[in-house]
Amino acid sequence: MEIRDLRSLVAVARTGSFTQAAKDLGYTQSAVSQHIANLERTVGRTLLTRRPVRLTEVGSRLAEHAAHVVLRIDVATTELAAIDDETAEVRVAMTPLADSRHIARALRSVRSASTGARMRMVTCSASVALARVASGDCDLALVDGIVASSSPLVLAEAGLLRSFVVGEEELVVVVPDDHPLRGDSIDLDALTDAQWVIAPDLVCSLPELLHLPPSAVAASATATFTFDGTDLMTLLELVAAGHGLALLPRRVCSLVDGVRTLRVRRPNLVNRTELLVLRSAIDRHRTIITALQG
Amino acid sequence: MEIRDLRSLVAVARTGSFTQAAKDLGYTQSAVSQHIANLERTVGRTLLTRRPVRLTEVGSRLAEHAAHVVLRIDVATTELAAIDDETAEVRVAMTPLADSRHIARALRSVRSASTGARMRMVTCSASVALARVASGDCDLALVDGIVASSSPLVLAEAGLLRSFVVGEEELVVVVPDDHPLRGDSIDLDALTDAQWVIAPDLVCSLPELLHLPPSAVAASATATFTFDGTDLMTLLELVAAGHGLALLPRRVCSLVDGVRTLRVRRPNLVNRTELLVLRSAIDRHRTIITALQG
């Protein structure tokens, strides 16, 4: 069982495609095919169905182990490479809707402490943010997600990463102005059959949120309007045009006309933003972390 | 960074020798040397001192990551190989002084439940027991160690293994009958300068116990009598002959004449025995586990 094979398994599982995985990893698609064949030969069982490409039960188990292994290898490499790295640049990977107000302020205080500090920030998906931090491509990840209050957002991954809660925000359902729903609040369970505008790159969908099985997630994804982008204004315009509803933190909903918001009555359901740091890099970024918590 | 290189690093770190690591892994010594050279080249720093072979600071960091990776790879392999494995044999790896009374009884109840059940038991060091369980060579590990009561014995390794406390036993200092120490109890701190018979394969030594730095451990190892064996009777005879003291659970001390025991006054210090199982194999061995806990 080789690391490159496990990397390919993780990539195929994530992308759902041999071809895309190969592109991500810088291989030809043929090579990825051989990697998976290697694993399936050593395990003696099918790890993935083809057409569509999906993990089998056994494949899921191995993929979980593989993800841990790959992450730890990346973290180890990053950690050892950072030992005598004196670059002062702070690089932050964040999900598009993560609450960046606090870190923006914290970075100001770093700038005033050391005048030459350079900074870089990039938005991406939560899993990409995690990978960027693990690989040393970024120092900090600021990710958000919908969770029951006080439950963990990301698996803090066996002591490799440490997470700090940056904030929790109220969730609202965004509806068009002319939507029949009245009142100023709503129970999510009443909306399972509603039409949704799903923006997987921007926020998790309702079926995922309610922990429905993958089949239901896939079904709802075809049944509703899917927006493959991270542009918040476009999403809200789609809602205003009546293509469906959206579930968002209230902070981001006042961008366009033609929509109104309903408070979510589901108790303890919030949009949490967390800061992720490699445990081995906590000292290096203590200034920012303490500024965030202060 | 390749798995075989990391395996070699772990083996060299454990054995303190390239040659021995190569034997353990089934390579030539030259190959292991190349593995370490690979790692040192990719990291760009020295991982091990030579003569004597010891981990550097950087090497320790990488070795810890490597141990996690290797363990998880082994566990994944074992887990997937066990999916359609219907052998009824129960294989237990245990440390020599682990309290086996309860598992012996638990295995009786398994035997009466299914008459054809085969069993195998082997004694080895705790780390070997862990490796045997991870590699699927054994199903259960029964390991003991001296700990403060209610603190964990083995790192339950990031969710890969689950541990069950089998029992905690009182610790005693074994002294020759004619030893000047009087009374029936003693404070361990009064014994740091005493002569000890150290049996690293049987029980951890006092300096290790008191969390002294490695230098102190090494120094004491040369200053006292070292017994490289697991034979309890021989150890007690060495104590009786005045070569030094030993720290043991009371249960095992009545084997020879010429020694007496002093209760350890250090509060909360016990010899704990734990059962380790792969999380993925808990269901398979539920009969034994429930019998142990009942």
Place this chain on the structure above:
DNA sequence: TCAGCTTACGCCGAGCGTAAATATG
């Protein structure tokens, strides 16, 4: 001096890419 780690070197196998074959929807 000698045990033990490193280096040189040649052979072999493994993995990659190209390209043709195959399968599925």
Place this chain on the structure above:
DNA sequence: CATATTTACGCTCGGCGTAAGCTGA
């Protein structure tokens, strides 16, 4: 029929063992 994975094949590169070299106790 189009798209995506598998298989065939050859080339290259990397890793292994053998054996010679080196070095510190």
